[in-house]
Amino acid sequence: EAEVAQSPRYKITEKSQAVAFWCDPISGHATLYWYRQILGQGPELLVQFQDESVVDDSQLPKDRFSAERLKGVDSTLKIQPAELGDSAMYLCASSLARTGGIGEQYFGPGTRLTVT
Amino acid sequence: SQQGEEDPQALSIQEGENATMNCSYKTSINNLQWYRQNSGRGLVHLILIRSNEREKHSGRLRVTLDTSKKSSSLLITASRAADTASYFCATDASGSARQLTFGSGTQLTVLP
Numbered sequence: 001e002a003e004v005a006q007s008p009r010y011k012i013t014e015k016s017q018a019v020a021f022w023c024d025p026i027s028g029h030a031t032l033y034w035y036r037q038i039l040g041q042g043p044e045l046l047v048q049f050q051d052e053s054v055v056d057d058s059q060l061p062k063d064r065f066s067a068e069r070l071k072g073v074d075s076t077l078k079i080q081p082a083e084l085g086d087s088a089m090y091l092c093a094s095s096l097a098r099t100g101g102i103g104e105q106y107f108g109p110g111t112r113l114t115v116t
Numbered sequence: 117s118q119q120g121e122e123d124p125q126a127l128s129i130q131e132g133e134n135a136t137m138n139c140s141y142k143t144s145i146n147n148l149q150w151y152r153q154n155s156g157r158g159l160v161h162l163i164l165i166r167s168n169e170r171e172k173h174s175g176r177l178r179v180t181l182d183t184s185k186k187s188s189s190l191l192i193t194a195s196r197a198a199d200t201a202s203y204f205c206a207t208d209a210s211g212s213a214r215q216l217t218f219g220s221g222t223q224l225t226v227l228p
Contacts, residue, residue, distance in 0.1 A: 004158070033215075042120075042204050042218030043159070056215060091158055102147070102208040102216060107158035 002026045004108035006092050012114045018080035021111045025074070025094030031055075032069055033105065034077050035091040043091055049075065082115045089113075120148075120205045120219030128225040135192040137222040139205030140185075146208045148181060149216065150190050153202045162190075162203075167210075195226045 005024040013019045025032050031050050035043035046065065047057040051072035060067065064083070069075040079086055089112050093105040123138045139148070147166045151159040165172045165181045165188065172179045178191040192199055202223050206216040 040220070042206075042220050044218070045215050048215060089156075093159075102214055104149070104161040104164060105159075105216065107151075107160070109158045110156075112156070 004092055004094055004106050006090075006108035006111055008111055009109060010112045010114075012116065013082050014116055015084055016081040018078065019082050019113065020079075021077045021090050021092075021113075023075045023077070023092030023108060025092070026106055029094035029096055029106070030072075031095045031097055032075050033093040033095075034067055034075070035093065037089040037091055037110070039088070046077070079113075082113075084115050087113055087115045120207050120217065122203070122205060122219045122222040124222060125220070126223045126225070128227065129195055131195060131197055131226055131228050133195055135195050135199070135224055135226070137190045137203050137224070139188045139190070139219055141188075141205075141207045141219075142186065143207075144210040145183070146210055148179075148188050148208070149206045150177075150179060150188075151204045151206060151218075153204065153221070155201070159204065192224075195224075197226050197228045200224060200226045 007022050033048050034046045037043040047060045047067045048055045049069040052069050067077045089110045091110045093107045095105045097103045120139045120141045129135050149164045150162040153159045163174050163179050165179050176193045181188045202221040204218050204221045206218045
């Protein structure tokens with residue numbers, strides 16, 4: 001069964017360092033999402049892509065976060081510089097849905113980030 | 117911001133019992149989805165119910181939706197230890213921002 005791949009699974013970094021996460025969605029899925037999940041809370045959307053275009057990045061802290069999905073396939077989320085408050089699980093998800101409908105989303109295993 | 121709020125925050129039951137979790141939301145929706153998350157893992161989609169549906173079943177899962185009360189419930193029948201997980205509702209709100217907004221989740225523990 002096809003799955004969303006994410007790497008690394010765990011990342012420990014020091015405050016003010018740069019960190020990057022990678023996501024490979026299920027083949028053929030047009031829409032890709034990056035979420036941040038703080039322990040004990042639900043995921044919160046950071047950025048949404050349709051193919052290679054950003055659909056929604058209104059909740060992405062753009063002073064330190066950036067995301068790209070070159071060629072509309074895999075995606076990278078970067079944080080520079082990392083802050084203590086960025087410690088969280090970063091989840092990537094993909095779906096077949098294009099604009100006009102939000103259906104089932106398929107999630108990767110996540111990257112657990114710890115900033116020290 | 118979180119549109120959906122689950123209740124209770126935590127639930128502990130014995131294997132074989134039924135588990136009911138509730139979700140309340142604030143704005144009109146196109147659909148509502150339930151997801152499960154095992155500890156430290158990604159989320160798994162369980163069921164999607166559209167705004168014009170009132171009840172939906174999938175195996176041991178039963179979801180109801182009451183749009184007049186802006187609430188939904190997830191019932192897991194004949195629970196198993198493997199059902200131990202966090203359960204989240206997620207809403208696709210009506211309007212231009214087509215995105216899922218997740219609640220804070222119910223932590224279900226099924227004791228063997």
